[in-house]
Amino acid sequence: MSFKTIQIRYQTARSLPAPYAYFYVLTAQAIASQSLQIDLAITYPDRDDIDDDELIAEGYTRDDDFKWSGRLPKTWLSAFDTFIGKTQLQEFDEEKLGEDDDYWEVELDVSTGSIKKGRPNNAEDWQYLMQELIQASYELVGRERPFELTYLDFSGKQNDMELRLTASFAERTVQIVTFINKREQRKTVPWSVLQHTMAEVYNHEFEEEEAQLKRPRQEGQWLNIGSDEWYDVSEMPSLQKRLRNL
Structure with a gap:
């Protein structure tokens, strides 16, 4: 289903505090x-009574509110078309939302000229897409960098491997560079x-205090996800398999 415009209003559940x-x-x-x-x-509402130190400790700042206007490429248009084609908008009564229910309201103007309004039946899928779009906007204004991942597999044999994955949320593209025996x-x-x-x-937990802060040279399997830390993933076979098969 092609569309002209879509407006999404979202608010976290009332049970989630500032x-x-x-x-x-x-x-x-x-x-x-x-x-x-x-x-x-x-x-981000209701932060006036929260100390700056507490905000910083939680990974926030006093000025996290964000506005952005701009254009995203055709790959994003295709993603929206796909999601809209899978979405049914259902009537809902805001007064009947529970304390743990997120608020969703979608207004859709389709190419036929009709306007539909309601709560999406696949809200979790839309939540994921919206988080990707927010990340794309942060990337375009320089607030965030593209996602980067580096995987090292040093076996001590003749098949040492380095894999670098770079994903641009703004462009919705994923580039992979692999070095095997320096090829x-x-x-x-x-x-x-x-x-x-x-x-x-x-899906795995990584402990910062157990990480190395320099690029490893010894045998093993190591993962870096864009920060200074290198994590030992030698005891994570499912993750190793996923990365080696990229």
């Missing part, structure tokens, strides 16, 4: 079947590969 609670309004407009015009505003291979993979890879990576 500083974690937030709401946003997003409007997306299809531009000549070539790009997606985005207007996004994110607000370089490059390829572009579908966006779904990143989603499955990140799910596998973050």
Whole structure:
């Protein structure tokens, strides 16, 4: 189902307190079947009574509210088309939402001229897509960098491997560079590969105090996910398999 515009109003559940609670309004407009015009505003309410030190300890700042307007490429337009085609909007009564229910309201103007409004039946899928879009907007303004992952597999044999994955949320592209015995291979993979890879990576717990702060040279399997830390993943066979098969 092609669309003209879609507006999404979202708010975290009432049971989620500050500083974690937030709401946003997003409007997306299809531009000549070539790009997606985005207007996004994110607000973090009820933080006046929280000390700056507490905000910093939780990974926030006093000024996390965010506004952005700009265009995303055709890959994003295609993603929205796909999601809209899988979505049914259902009527809902805001007064009947529970304390733990997120608020969703989607207004969709489709190419036939009709306007539909309601709560998406696949809200979890939309939540994931919106987090990717927010990451894309942060990337475009320089607030975040593209996602980077480096995997080292030093076996002590003749098949040492280094894999570098770079994913741009703004472009919705994933590039992989692999070095095996210093021979370089490059390829572009579908966006779904990143989603499955990140799910596998973050399915594991990584302890910062056990990480190395310098690039390892000794035998083993090591993972870096864009920070200074290198994590020993030699006891994580499912993660090793996922990364070696990229």
